[in-house]
Amino acid sequence: MIQFNEVGVVYPNGFRALKGISLEIPKGQFVVVVGLSGAGKSTLIRTINNLVVPSSGEVLINGRSITKAKGRELRAMRTPIGMIFQTFNLVKRSTVLRNVLSGRLGQANPALSLLGIFSEADIALAHDCLRRVGIPDKAFVRADALSGGQQQRVGIARALAQDPEIMLADEPVASLDPPTSHAVMSDLKRISREDGITTLVNLHFIDMARDYADRIIGMRGGEVVFDGTPAEATNRV
Ligand code: ADP
Numbered sequence: 001m002i003q004f005n006e007v008g009v010v011y012p013n014g015f016r017a018l019k020g021i022s023l024e025i026p027k028g029q030f031v032v033v034v035g036l037s038g039a040g041k042s043t044l045i046r047t048i049n050n051l052v053v054p055s056s057g058e059v060l061i062n063g064r065s066i067t068k069a070k071g072r073e074l075r076a077m078r079t080p081i082g083m084i085f086q087t088f089n090l091v092k093r094s095t096v097l098r099n100v101l102s103g104r105l106g107q108a109n110p111a112l113s114l115l116g117i118f119s120e121a122d123i124a125l126a127h128d129c130l131r132r133v134g135i136p137d138k139a140f141v142r143a144d145a146l147s148g149g150q151q152q153r154v155g156i157a158r159a160l161a162q163d164p165e166i167m168l169a170d171e172p173v174a175s176l177d178p179p180t181s182h183a184v185m186s187d188l189k190r191i192s193r194e195d196g197i198t199t200l201v202n203l204h205f206i207d208m209a210r211d212y213a214d215r216i217i218g219m220r221g222g223e224v225v226f227d228g229t230p231a232e233a234t235n236r237v
């Protein structure tokens with residue numbers, strides 16, 4: 001479970017991006033956060049892995065504050081949190097396999113991983129993750145040889161390789177065409193269901209949120225202006 005307790009974010013330039021957000025997100029829920037650009041969606045989800053550090057309040061994961069965690073404890077709390085990005089954030093010249101395993105770098109054997117040598121078990125895991133996102137045959141292809149939709153599937157496989165309890169997806173389909181967007185959202189939803197992964201997805205468009213969300217959180221000006229089911233969201237957001 002993720003708990004936001006009065007989470008406020010003020011950026012160094014004085015801009016108040018989040019204004020005291022309190023929310024509880026139960027394990028396994030598939031949440032879509034909607035709102036216009038600048039509403040605070042990205043800031044909100046980045047407080048969950050402490051990529052953005054709240055100026056006030058805190059985020060608890062399974063009852064422990066990630067906001068206050070430091071050093072080794074923070075790294076340990078981040079490990080089961082996968083992140084998926086709008087522009088995929090792949091190492092373009094690397095193979096798909098290396099990209100999928102990059103989130104695991106240093107976890108098992110830091111010395112070997114630095115050299116990019118992965119264990120048989122890691123490689124088997126990467127193949128399994130690629131199979132689950134529907135691109136089992138792309139392991140040895142360079143990341144930049146793939147289509148946008150395929151690259152985002154690599155992004156999802158990389159998150160999956162962390163064996164995540166939580167997935168954070170920041171505008172994961174904003175760079176994709178509508179059919180590919182739906183395919184990627186279906187994949188995220190299916191994987192969240194299969195593994196019971198608590199998932200937060202930021203989207204610009206409410207239409208797609210209605211199709212996939214268990215719960216829709218609407219944001220405007222750093223505040224939550226709607227929180228409910230897709231049915232309740234009809235004509236409201
Ligand atoms: P998005 O489309 O996801 O909202 P933005 O284009 O707003 O992304 O921001 C891209 C990056 O620039 C982010 O890392 C964000 O934190 C940073 N950023 C956005 N606005 C500002 C700003 N006013 N000052 C400094 N950095 C900013």
Ligand code: ADP
Pocket residue numbers: 011012013015017035036037038039040041042043044202
């Ligand atoms: P969204 O994801 O909904 O587009 P963001 O969380 O990226 O919104 O940004 C919320 C607001 O905070 C925007 O007005 C953005 O310009 C501002 N912002 C984001 N990052 C920074 C930053 N590093 N410094 C200053 N302002 C920022």
